[in-house]
Amino acid sequence: MLEMTAVENVVYQRPQALTDAPTHYCPGCTHGIAHRLIAEVLEELNLTERTIGVASVGCSVFAYHYINTDFVEAAHGRAPAMATGIKRLVPQAMVFTYQGDGDLASIGMTEIVHAAARGENITVIFINNANYGMTGGQLAPTTLLGQKTTSSPNGRNAAQHGYPIRVAEMLATLEGAAYVVRRSLHDPTNIRKAKKAIRTAFEVQKHGLGFSLVELLSTCSVNWGLTPTEALHWLAENMIPYYPLGDYKVAPAVAATLNV
Amino acid sequence: MARELWKGNEAIAEAAVRAGLEAYFGYPITPQNEILEWMSRRLPELGRVFVQAEAELAAINMVYGAACTGARVMTSSSSPGISLMMEGLSYIAGTEVPVVLVNVMRGGPGLGNIAPSQGDYNQICKGGGHGDYHPIVLAPASVQEAVDLMPLAFDLAEKYLTIACVLLDGSLGQMMEPVELPPMRPLQRKEYPWAVGIAEGRARRVLTSIYLEPLDEEQVNLRLLERWRTIQANEVRYKEYYLDDAEVVVVGFGTAGRVALSAVRLARQQGIRAGLFRPVTVSPYPYARLAEIARRARAFLVVEMNAGQMLEDVRLAVNGRVPVEFYGRLGGVVPFPDEILQEIKRVARGGLKADDDPLERWMARLEMRR
Numbered sequence: 001m002l003e004m005t006a007v008e009n010v011v012y013q014r015p016q017a018l019t020d021a022p023t024h025y026c027p028g029c030t031h032g033i034a035h036r037l038i039a040e041v042l043e044e045l046n047l048t049e050r051t052i053g054v055a056s057v058g059c060s061v062f063a064y065h066y067i068n069t070d071f072v073e074a075a076h077g078r079a080p081a082m083a084t085g086i087k088r089l090v091p092q093a094m095v096f097t098y099q100g101d102g103d104l105a106s107i108g109m110t111e112i113v114h115a116a117a118r119g120e121n122i123t124v125i126f127i128n129n130a131n132y133g134m135t136g137g138q139l140a141p142t143t144l145l146g147q148k149t150t151s152s153p154n155g156r157n158a159a160q161h162g163y164p165i166r167v168a169e170m171l172a173t174l175e176g177a178a179y180v181v182r183r184s185l186h187d188p189t190n191i192r193k194a195k196k197a198i199r200t201a202f203e204v205q206k207h208g209l210g211f212s213l214v215e216l217l218s219t220c221s222v223n224w225g226l227t228p229t230e231a232l233h234w235l236a237e238n239m240i241p242y243y244p245l246g247d248y249k250v251a252p253a254v255a256a257t258l259n260v
Numbered sequence: 261m262a263r264e265l266w267k268g269n270e271a272i273a274e275a276a277v278r279a280g281l282e283a284y285f286g287y288p289i290t291p292q293n294e295i296l297e298w299m300s301r302r303l304p305e306l307g308r309v310f311v312q313a314e315a316e317l318a319a320i321n322m323v324y325g326a327a328c329t330g331a332r333v334m335t336s337s338s339s340p341g342i343s344l345m346m347e348g349l350s351y352i353a354g355t356e357v358p359v360v361l362v363n364v365m366r367g368g369p370g371l372g373n374i375a376p377s378q379g380d381y382n383q384i385c386k387g388g389g390h391g392d393y394h395p396i397v398l399a400p401a402s403v404q405e406a407v408d409l410m411p412l413a414f415d416l417a418e419k420y421l422t423i424a425c426v427l428l429d430g431s432l433g434q435m436m437e438p439v440e441l442p443p444m445r446p447l448q449r450k451e452y453p454w455a456v457g458i459a460e461g462r463a464r465r466v467l468t469s470i471y472l473e474p475l476d477e478e479q480v481n482l483r484l485l486e487r488w489r490t491i492q493a494n495e496v497r498y499k500e501y502y503l504d505d506a507e508v509v510v511v512g513f514g515t516a517g518r519v520a521l522s523a524v525r526l527a528r529q530q531g532i533r534a535g536l537f538r539p540v541t542v543s544p545y546p547y548a549r550l551a552e553i554a555r556r557a558r559a560f561l562v563v564e565m566n567a568g569q570m571l572e573d574v575r576l577a578v579n580g581r582v583p584v585e586f587y588g589r590l591g592g593v594v595p596f597p598d599e600i601l602q603e604i605k606r607v608a609r610g611g612l613k614a615d616d617d618p619l620e621r622w623m624a625r626l627e628m629r630r
Contacts, residue, residue, distance in 0.1 A: 048459075049460045049464075050458055050459070050460070052456050052457070054325070055468075061470065064466045068464060069459065070456040070457065070459050070464050071456070071464070071465075071466045071467070071468075072328045072355075072456055072466070072467045072468065073466075073468035073469065074321065074325075074351075075321060075324075075348060075351050078321035078348070081313065081317070081318040081319075081321035081322045081325065082321045082324055083325060084285075084311065084322050085283070085285065085321070085322035085325025085326035085327070085328075085333070086325040086326065086328060086329055086456065088283060088309045088311065088326065089282065089283055089309060089325075089326045089329040089331045089333075090456075090457050090458070092458065093458055110314055110315060110317070111314070111317075111321070113314075114313075114314035114318065
């Protein structure tokens with residue numbers, strides 16, 4: 001007798017922490033991957049209903065359409081300040097900001113530095129795609145030397161524009177920062193490593209260990225003028241040499257508690 | 261409770277604490293530092309939240325975040341700091357969360373000075389940040405009145421999901437007066453159906469001020485306008501002194517109103533039928549009541565510590581019915597009662613026209629004095 005029943009085995013599905021809304025992101029953009037990693041982590045840690053997100057200004061302004069938690073929408077650059085206000089009033093909640101490089105490293109540099117310096121017990125997901133995506137691809141504080149953007153048409157040069165900022169390295173110098181790492185979203189291996197870092201960052205907050213930040217090197221194929229695949233290669237070949245991946249700050253308490 | 265001698269800024273801070281303030285976020289700036297300093301001692305000892313922010317920009321956005329949790333929150337600053345907060349205030353207005361703000365005004369524009377001024381009237385009363393909204397603005401004229409207005413500011417902000425600003429100047433912040441403080445209210449975080457927090461057992465909540473679809477934004481604008489009309493209808497407050505038979509009606513708010521009251525009393529001693537109208541809510545402005553008074557007054561004299569900002573509102577209310585005159589001191593100068601008395605006497609002599617520009621006449625008189 002032949003067994004006629006087909007056994008369905010779900011191996012991959014949308015995490016409940018993601019809504020089923022189609023995203024507005026461009027083809028090839030890695031925001032969707034970053035969103036999904038956050039959602040998977042929140043679900044695995046059973047934190048979806050205990051988390052408040054703070055969206056920022058930029059392409060991720062509508063992050064709250066996709067990540068299925070309580071959310072607020074901050075002014076440009078001010079997400080860490082807003083997150084501070086929320087976390088201090090609802091310390092039992094997990095509070096995270098989701099910020100791009102223009103938002104965090106340019107207009108919001110003050111807020112991010114001081115949130116880290118205070119050891120504010122929040123988690124920051126920092127998307128570094130080396131340009132202002134939402135406004136059409138202008139020069140960002142993270143734009144690489146020589147990189148052409150709509151506001152550096154001849155390429156970034158140090159004499160005119162100064163140098164790109166390495167955020168993770170800089171914030172790691174602050175005593176209040178507990179966990180500061182850089183990962184990349186350009187291939188499956190690195191995506192897995194990014195997810196692990198995001199998970200650690202939320203665990204740092206859960207254990208009250210202080211400020212955590214995961215910088216994610218990301219692509220912006222449309223504004224870079226590349227195909228999605230070319231953009232992934234461009235990231236690996238150009239961004240990683242200037243923005244090396246790695247753990248820039250793992251405070252002793254984090255290492256001891258989480259075995260990082 | 262017995263009356264005690266309190267410094268204005270500290271009394272305001274303690275009144276807020278007793279009104280159930282859960283969290284304060286601020287940044288040092290003269291002449292309001294004592295509010296921040298008082299909070300830095302008081303709130304931690306009560307187990308409440310105090311954060312000295314890295315700037316006014318951050319302070320107002322911390323307040324914004326905290327307000328989104330439904331907590332009773334406030335910040336305070338002085339003129340240049342309030343300018344920095346305008347961005348956050350606009351977002352707060354657009355998100356429709358309640359926030360209390362204290363502005364202890366100083367001389368401006370720019371860095372100006374740290375002396376008492378009323379130069380920020382237009383900035384806060386006419387909206388402040390970008391977009392279409394109105395904050396409620398309360399203008400005390402004494403330390404006691406400031407103390408009394410603090411719980412009201414919280415109640416109004418929460419009732420209407422709006423910004424309530426207590427607007428005073430450096431002299432009120434710095435002076436000491438006998439005051440009676442209210443009893444300590446217990447902390448009680450309200451259960452708002454919009455507040456973010458722990459979402460267990462309920463649908464998730466999103467608070468934002470972005471409405472990309474213009475028709476949606478228009479609905480928000482209309483909702484804010486309707487709420488403002490309700491506030492205008494229900495929350496106008498003012499004080500009247502000697503107005504029953506007054507021929508010369510002096511109008512002043514805050515410290516200018518208080519000094520003007522001394523001048524009105526001096527005028528009464530000299531047989532001049534003068535009175536004082538002092539708006540307590542400078543936003544919503546008591547237009548209707550002033551228009552009523554204009555039906556029986558002979559002339560108005562507006563006294564301000566600015567270049568005639570509230571003057572425009574008085575002229576709007578009086579609507580050309582009788583002459584409106586102006587007397588101002590600027591740049592952090594507080595007028596003496598004698599100066600205002602001379603103006604009252606001049607207005608009482610009559611012979612003024614209702615149809616030309618009071619600012620121009622005032623500036624012409626200044627020229628003569630120089």
